[in-house]
Amino acid sequence: MSGGTDRVRILPCPDFQGRTALLLTDGNGPVSRLADRMEAVQLGLGDRLLGRARETLKEQPSEDGELHLLTDQLADALSDALLIAESRGLRLREAGPCPVHETPPALRAYGMLTLPGRNLASARTARHYVRDTCRSWRLPAGTTDDLVAITGELVANALEHAESPTVVIACALTPGTATVGVTDDGRSGGTPVASPSAGGSEAECEGGRGLLITDALATRWGTRRSGEGLTVWAEVAIEATS
Incomplete structure (x- = not known):
């Protein structure tokens, strides 16, 4: 979440057999998964950690070459992990509807x-x-x-x-x-x-x-x-x- 705007993720296949999931709400506000909120917090913490690591790199003396290289690699790895996580979230949000070959009969x-x-x-x-x-x-x-x-x-x-x-x-x-x-x-x-x-x-x-x-x-x-x-x-x- 950013700028006070809630993001709602729609999962294309709620059931491994393609059956429709039943979701009951009170009708107020958007619907989102708790996992999405936790992921947003984790990404925010990771982003701040990455910024702090880069600041530390600038403050390291030039003679600490080995430590500098190791920290640089860790920062790059964290950057890659954040990129992968953000890309995963984008793919889930943009996923199309899951094809269902057979509509289950209505329960009367x-x-x-x-x-x-x-x-x-x-x-x-x-x-x-x-x-x-x-x-x-x-x-x-x-x-x-x-x-x-x-x-x-x-x-x-x-x-x-x-x-x-x-x-x-x-x-x-x-x-x-x-x-x-x-x-x-x-x-x-x-x-x-x-x-x-x-x-x-x-x-x-x-x-x-x-x-x-x-x-x-x-x-x-x-x-x-x-x-x-x-x-x-x-x-x-x-x-x-x-």
Whole structure:
């Protein structure tokens, strides 16, 4: 910042996947990153240090040749560093928009419920929650039934295999689709697959069959890790009503 004028830097790509970032403000004044303000202070200190180094060079006696040369080199290095930093800031400010190949669908509604991860009754509670949520969104009966069945399978798998203290059920509504996700703390360490392994245990076969049901009912499904947590999600197309 200089002359009392705030500089606002616009970063072209707020997300590594190209998704739009959501920024909420009170509407007063410009928006800037804290890193920009810190960088401005650092550049100002560096500029003053460079000036002081050059003044010291003028005051050094001519017989101190080695010290004079070393200080001269340090001053030149500092000058180069300041030039690079200022050039970096200019490039960021002048960067164009980041190309986004696919616009994410608009989120129309969202719901979330946290349940005990070591209580088998959580599966039934989760099914009731998803059914009530779908009804509040006025989804068709077929779509609702599919989401409820998927929720039951995913929560049952989490209760059986994850040993997580909590299980989080999330529902999302976008144009044309509804999605349910079940998140545990990821202690099982594995990635669910939609096929029971040959010769596997009864529990593993049950888990595999549950994901086969999910695979059959969902338009698409998948897994996502965030930190130590594991989310299994499934998306269902909303049936057209006549």
